[in-house]
Amino acid sequence: MSRDSSLTQSPAWMALKQHYTEIQHHHMLEWFAADPKRFEQFQSQAAGLTLDYSKNRITRDTVALLLQLAEERELPAQINDLFEGAAVNNSEKRPALHTALRNFSDRPVMVDGVDIMPEVRATVHRMEEFCWKIRRNQWRGYTNAPFTDVVSIGIGGSFLGPKLASGALKPYWDSRLDIHYLANIDGSHITEILKRLNPATTLFIVQSKSFGTQETLKNALACRSWFLKNGGNESDLAKHFVAVSSNVEKAVEFGIAEENIFPMWDWVGGRYSLWSAIGLPLALAIGIDNFRDLLRGAHAMDEHFRTAPLAQNMPVLMALLGIWYVNFFGVNSHAILPYDHYLRTLPAHLQQLDMESNGKSVTRQGQPVDYHTGPVIWGGVGTNGQHAFHQLLHQGTHFSPADFIMPMTSHNPIDHFHALLVSNCLSQSQALLQGKSEAEALQELLDAGMPEAEARALAPQKAISGNRPSNTLYFPKSTPQVVGALIALYEHKVAAQGMIWGVNSFDQWGVELGKKLGNRVLDALLSGDSPANFDGSTCGLVDAFRRMQKLL
Known part of the structure; x- marks a missing residue:
């Protein structure tokens, strides 16, 4: 099927809709119990990184259907177009050749x-x-x-x-x-x-x-x-x-x-x-x-993305999992959770990378989409988030898939600090998976000596549904090559999602209007003369600024 055909009418999409209805109420713990090798089966390695995606609401059939969707959307050909310098940024008639900046091969670009x-x-x-x-x-x-x-x-x-x-x-x-x-x-x-x-x-x-x-x-x-x-x-x-x-x-x-x-x-x-x-x-x-090593790490991920079969392709697998949640579970956000102080600004970078790339509501042909595209990207570092927003991850009314990102060794080993950090990372993904039933919560309270009436009243507050998906990305240490590979991994994940959704991941027209209006608002703030076509709120705010600046 051509990549320009309607996504939601494709055979794989329709099959995924049916498949979702069949598995949506299944708990991942069932699949772990039924398949002792689930961890080994749902794993990918590339450029020094290992991805454990076994804690996702997927079966082998899910993965097969998602890969079928990628094939129907001609994803391998689109990946080739990216590396060959085709005008993948079609609205600006440009290629997107950031991969050339870290090309250590002899291939001309x-x-x-x-x-x-x-x-x-x-x-x-x-x-x-x-x-x-x-x-x-x-x-x-x-x-x-x-x-x-x-x-x-x-x-x-x-x-x-x-x-x-x-x-x-x-x-x-x-x-x-x-x-x-x-x-x-x-x-x-x-x-x-x-x-x-x-x-x-x-x-x-x-x-x-x-x-x-x-x-x-x-x-x-x-x-x-x-x-x-x-x-x-x-x-x-x-x-x-x-x-x-x-x-x-x-x-x-x-x-x-x-x-x-x-x-x-x-x-x-x-x-x-x-x-x-x-x-x-x-x-x-x-x-x-070290800068060249950063480039080498990114190049290693480029080569993996360019040549690996889709079923073993780490960026493609992550892209397909995101599509599974956004388009079939109705998820609208994704959490980035680095358990590494040095990676604390990763969520902010990925916000721009993902949301500026795939925050689009029309296809490459300018037609409105009839499906959701890029989610809201958010997150925070290490155990800090556990004492802040993880509450929503565990008990909120909406679930947000999460990427746990973790070096297995520290640049600064102190006592058992790193083992404690890693234990928190693993236990958080484990808690998202298994949860705690109301019956389990009740029994814990009774075992602690709480009166039964009080325990029954409190147990629902302590119940956690579990069955909330996450990926775990891990690597030996945050070296230049590993950091290069990690950033390139997300670049390609986002690009692959855009290719399947049929949007242009390389332009950002949505940011232009605010820039253009900003100049007119600045003129009004400095002069006090608001154009007639300004809305009442903007006029009132301009006036408030001038009053508080004591310019009136």
């Missing part, structure tokens, strides 16, 4: 008849030279002091991906450099960063493809002003400011030397740009060799 790999490799070499100069104190500030701090100025993908990887790989940082990420257009954010810095030893990286993104440019101009007011002068700007941008003219006008402007390409979307020169602050922190 063609865009408009030109192999882009020489330019990609040349950019990594430029990054290497730059990092060497900074880290070896060959490039210094205007007082000839070595740099101690790097401020990365960007937003969206220019911020979330590098910040995630920098945090995840903190054990590999050069202790002489501290990396700061400035994104929010909020005076408090920039103030709190700059007040801790010395302009003579601070390097700024301005990250904006257009060199005109409102938040990034405003923050960059504020940093430039701060630098000039605190000892630096115009001739010193080139020593302290570099850029990652495709708008060389604007960057040079800002005061950045042309040789210190690293390229961005139209065939790399912002949320996939970590692997490019956008990763420059990360490379400065961990060194270019």
